[in-house]
Amino acid sequence: MNPASTLIEARNLVKTYTMGDMTVHALRGVSLDIAGGDFVAIMGASGSGKSTLMNILGCLDLPTSGEYRLAGEEVEGLAQDALASIRNRRIGFVFQQFNLLPRTRALENVELPMVYAGVKAAERRVAAIAALQRVGLGERGGHTPSELSGGQQQRVAIARALVNHPQLILADEPTGALDTKTSEDIMQLLTELNAQGMTVVIVTHESDIAAWARRKIVFRDGLIVEDVRQAGHLAMTSFEAAAAPGKAKELESDPNLSTLDMAQGNGGRIPIPGSEGSTGSQAIAESGSDPYSRSAQGAAAALGRPEQGTAPSGGSAAHAVASVGVNLT
Ligand SMILES: Nc1ncnc2c1ncn2[C@@H]1O[C@H](COP(=O)(O)OP(=O)(O)OP(=O)(O)O)[C@@H](O)[C@H]1O
Numbered sequence: 001m002n003p004a005s006t007l008i009e010a011r012n013l014v015k016t017y018t019m020g021d022m023t024v025h026a027l028r029g030v031s032l033d034i035a036g037g038d039f040v041a042i043m044g045a046s047g048s049g050k051s052t053l054m055n056i057l058g059c060l061d062l063p064t065s066g067e068y069r070l071a072g073e074e075v076e077g078l079a080q081d082a083l084a085s086i087r088n089r090r091i092g093f094v095f096q097q098f099n100l101l102p103r104t105r106a107l108e109n110v111e112l113p114m115v116y117a118g119v120k121a122a123e124r125r126v127a128a129i130a131a132l133q134r135v136g137l138g139e140r141g142g143h144t145p146s147e148l149s150g151g152q153q154q155r156v157a158i159a160r161a162l163v164n165h166p167q168l169i170l171a172d173e174p175t176g177a178l179d180t181k182t183s184e185d186i187m188q189l190l191t192e193l194n195a196q197g198m199t200v201v202i203v204t205h206e207s208d209i210a211a212w213a214r215r216k217i218v219f220r221d222g223l224i225v226e227d228v229r230q231a232g233h234l235a236m237t238s239f240e241a242a243a244a245p246g247k248a249k250e251l252e253s254d255p256n257l258s259t260l261d262m263a264q265g266n267g268g269r270i271p272i273p274g275s276e277g278s279t280g281s282q283a284i285a286e287s288g289s290d291p292y293s294r295s296a297q298g299a300a301a302a303l304g305r306p307e308q309g310t311a312p313s314g315g316s317a318a319h320a321v322a323s324v325g326v327n328l329t
């Protein structure tokens with residue numbers, strides 16, 4: 001693979017949690033490359049390590065050992081502010097429970113990542129409206145989450161994730177709280193974003209949802225046990241499909257869509273010698289947390305309104321800035 005096109009390079013990722021006498025081996029040595037522009041679904045039983053991997057890929061947590069490069073940047077060993085900067089520049093997060101500020105209008109929820117960056121109000125309003133239009137909610141900016149359906153709330157969350165034009169969208173069970181039809185709409189939206197160039201990685205328990213992706217990775221007990229290319233749904237909007245009718249055939253005959261069953265847990269990649277010895281076991285953030293809701297209190301303060309009961313405590317404004325501040329240029 002051309003290294004220039006590799007967005008995610010993970011080698012021998014190990015994540016071990018110690019709780020009293022008990023040790024949990026959440027990841028046991030995961031190696032994985034994801035090319036820029038790919039659309040990947042991660043499956044596996046509960047507790048198999050999917051979210052643990054997503055937290056590491058999202059620079060929300062560090063592995064106990066192993067190496068991770070995102071767009072060529074070494075992640076392990078970086079200080080928190082540098083990690084926050086990588087997150088803010090490169091990654092949009094989408095979660096099962098949407099994680100919107102409940103008493104805050106859709107527009108301001110979407111503006112949140114820009115608030116901390118000090119983007120001027122008028123400028124961020126324009127960007128938030130554009131992001132909401134992109135997810136089909138241009139008319140709903142004035143609604144609070146409770147005035148929106150689950151699918152619409154997830155669209156707002158996706159607008160928030162993409163407002164900073166990230167290269168990578170990480171979505172941990174984005175359809176887990178949605179009905180089948182709404183789930184399809186969300187997958188259609190993610191497919192369109194992927195067609196527009198964003199790399200998309202989702203975690204799902206549902207085969208129907210995983211089928212939208214062009215690569216499926218299966219976890220078992222902290223290891224990759226299967227890694228296959230698949231057709232996916234055509235990653236084209238209806239507009240593009242009409243403009244390029246030959247593309248569907250081209251995709252169908254793509255030789256890269258062959259099956260690569262992985263017998264072993266390293267995803268078939270060649271481990272980098274010495275990566276076992278690397279350090280970086282310190283957690284950046286509480287595992288399982290997300291950069292938007294963790295900062296809800298600070299966010300609400302920045303937006304100039306109280307927002308109660310929305311976030312785990314401890315999200316100071318400074319922390320929030322580090323978590324979701326963005327660098328708009
Ligand atoms: N902060 C933590 N402290 C201790 N153990 C943890 C922590 N986070 C995850 N684990 C453990 O690590 C293992 C992997 O958890 P993880 O959340 O990655 O699973 P998952 O595949 O996402 O599961 P699910 O499908 O239920 O979301 C589990 O055994 C879990 O209990």
Ligand SMILES: [Mg+2]
Nearest residue numbers: 050051052172
């Ligand atoms: Mg999980």
